[in-house]
Amino acid sequence: MAYPADLKYTKDHEWLRVSGDVAEVGITDYAQEQLGDVVYVSLPEVGTRVNAGEAFGSIESVKAVSELFAPAAGEVVEVNTALNDRPEVVNTSPHETWMIRLRLADPNATGSLMDSAAYEKHISA
Amino acid sequence: MVPYAGWEMPVEYSGISNEHMAVRTRAGVFDVSHMGQIEIAGKNALAAVQLISSNDAGALQTGQAQYSALTTPEGTFVDDMLVYRMAPSHFMLVVNAANTARAFAWISEQIKTIGDVAAIDSSSRYALIAVQGPAAREVLQPLATIELGDIGYYRFGYGEVAGARATISRTGYTGEDGYEIFVPPNAADRLWQAVLDAGRSADVIPCGLGARDTLRLEAAMRLYGNDIDETTTVLEAGLGWIIAWNKGDFIGRDRLLEQKERGLTRQLVGFEMIDRAIARHGYPVVSGGRQIGVVTSGTQTPYLKKAIGMAYVPAELRAVGTEIEIDVRGRASKARVVRLPFYSRTGPRTGSGRSSTQA
Numbered sequence: 001m002a003y004p005a006d007l008k009y010t011k012d013h014e015w016l017r018v019s020g021d022v023a024e025v026g027i028t029d030y031a032q033e034q035l036g037d038v039v040y041v042s043l044p045e046v047g048t049r050v051n052a053g054e055a056f057g058s059i060e061s062v063k064a065v066s067e068l069f070a071p072a073a074g075e076v077v078e079v080n081t082a083l084n085d086r087p088e089v090v091n092t093s094p095h096e097t098w099m100i101r102l103r104l105a106d107p108n109a110t111g112s113l114m115d116s117a118a119y120e121k122h123i124s125a
Numbered sequence: 126m127v128p129y130a131g132w133e134m135p136v137e138y139s140g141i142s143n144e145h146m147a148v149r150t151r152a153g154v155f156d157v158s159h160m161g162q163i164e165i166a167g168k169n170a171l172a173a174v175q176l177i178s179s180n181d182a183g184a185l186q187t188g189q190a191q192y193s194a195l196t197t198p199e200g201t202f203v204d205d206m207l208v209y210r211m212a213p214s215h216f217m218l219v220v221n222a223a224n225t226a227r228a229f230a231w232i233s234e235q236i237k238t239i240g241d242v243a244a245i246d247s248s249s250r251y252a253l254i255a256v257q258g259p260a261a262r263e264v265l266q267p268l269a270t271i272e273l274g275d276i277g278y279y280r281f282g283y284g285e286v287a288g289a290r291a292t293i294s295r296t297g298y299t300g301e302d303g304y305e306i307f308v309p310p311n312a313a314d315r316l317w318q319a320v321l322d323a324g325r326s327a328d329v330i331p332c333g334l335g336a337r338d339t340l341r342l343e344a345a346m347r348l349y350g351n352d353i354d355e356t357t358t359v360l361e362a363g364l365g366w367i368i369a370w371n372k373g374d375f376i377g378r379d380r381l382l383e384q385k386e387r388g389l390t391r392q393l394v395g396f397e398m399i400d401r402a403i404a405r406h407g408y409p410v411v412s413g414g415r416q417i418g419v420v421t422s423g424t425q426t427p428y429l430k431k432a433i434g435m436a437y438v439p440a441e442l443r444a445v446g447t448e449i450e451i452d453v454r455g456r457a458s459k460a461r462v463v464r465l466p467f468y469s470r471t472g473p474r475t476g477s478g479r480s481s482t483q484a
Contacts, residue, residue, distance in 0.1 A: 036335070037142040039425040040403055040432075058454075060403050062141045062424055063335055065454070084401075 001029040004095050008110055009119035016071040021107045024098035030123045036061040038090040041083040048076045072110055074102035130222035132159040135333035142427035144336035148299050149428045152258030153332035154320050161225025162251050166215040167242035174216045177235050179359055181369035185210035190279050193367050196377035200358040204228045221349050252313035257303030264324040287319035300344025301470055339426045345466035352421040352435055360384050363393045392443040395465040398432035402458040404451045410436050411452050433467050
């Protein structure tokens with residue numbers, strides 16, 4: 001699977017899709033492959049504030065639990081509740097499946113995140 | 126591939142859920158050659174097995190197997206095992222890979238007092254391929270020289286499978302119908318390939334440790350190291366049915382009888398989560414913030430699609446329907462004690478039967 005050029009990436013395999021001052025957050029294809037079949041996603045409540053690098057939830061597969069880390073600081077304005085019933089879409093469409101929508105504290109502070117080329121290099125290292 | 130009890134084994138080939146569902150709806154193939162085999166033979170072989178095993182080996186006909194405990198003097202587990210009666214005075218014990226050396230040392234020591242019997246660790250003589258699922262027999266029959274339908278459940282026979290001399294046992298660790306095929310190690314590769322080739326049109330697939338664990342959990346089969354070990358008695362583990370009280374004395378019988386008469390203080394139960402959370406091995410069972418028990422196995426399983434598990438709880442909480450609390454990574458989450466097994470192939474099919482596909 002190619003890593004979309006319009007996403008920004010973290011070392012911990014989350015991605016950010018920025019649209020003005022709101023951004024969607026999800027996990028990458030690499031992450032879903034490492035996890036295995038996703039059975040459960042635990043997401044925060046709307047209104048929760050997170051800092052960059054802070055855990056905002058967790059994602060579970062049959063064999064493991066992993067924390068989800070916020071790529072940027074902001075306030076959770078929407079949570080993808082469809083994941084309650086169909087968590088497996090994270091495996092089938094990792095780059096289209098958003099988990100939370102964040103109103104970014106600083107829309108310009110995403111520069112330190114990786115672009116798709118840098119992320120591809122990161123995972124093949 | 127991961128290291129497992131001194132072996133390199135695959136966690137999965139095509140996804141744990143995919144493999145799990147294949148076994149429940151078609152068939153899957155497992156390389157379980159890591160299991161250990163200990164053979165006991167000689168004039169007093171039966172007496173020796175009766176001493177070290179909790180179940181009644183004397184009730185076995187030649188060609189029959191039974192599940193049993195290899196017990197310590199405290200009535201706890203050196204290992205759990207399958208006891209096969211190969212001949213009136215020849216038994217084969219199939220034990221866990223991680224325990225083979227320890228079980229063999231234990232058995233050798235214990236049977237010293239009995240003359241005219243020898244025990245050998247014959248693990249290196251056997252590779253073991255398991256074919257499990259409702260389509261197992263159909264897939265294997267064209268490869269076998271004997272009528273597989275003639276082998277009853279927990280019975281075994283001899284023949285050739287894919288040209289390899291084999292002991293074919295109608296046993297398994299999945300809760301499905303199926304066969305475990307013992308062959309010489311140099312025939313394993315050919316057998317593995319032949320089964321997958323024969324099963325291709327039925328979409329029979331290889332399965333790894335991940336699915337092996339989720340399948341056995343749904344069937345409530347105990348896993349040594351998780352649900353049972355040297356600190357848990359056969360009664361506490363809910364396995365009283367493998368104790369043959371009237372067969373005569375065996376190691377640990379006295380302590381088990383005492384425990385039976387006194388009553389248990391704790392018991393292994395099955396549970397189902399009520400709150401949206403998944404309880405896993407090691408998570409505490411709590412009450413009023415205090416730990417009162419522990420989860421021994423747990424996950425959300427692919428067929429039942431529920432978060433289930435087994436846990437040791439105080440005996441007064443063991444009744445089916447009792448609500449218990451499990452600390453899931455800091456959050457007290459409600460669960461309910463349920464009847465075991467969670468899944469039975471002869472019971473109502475309660476799962477959704479969904480098969481998953483990976484991107």
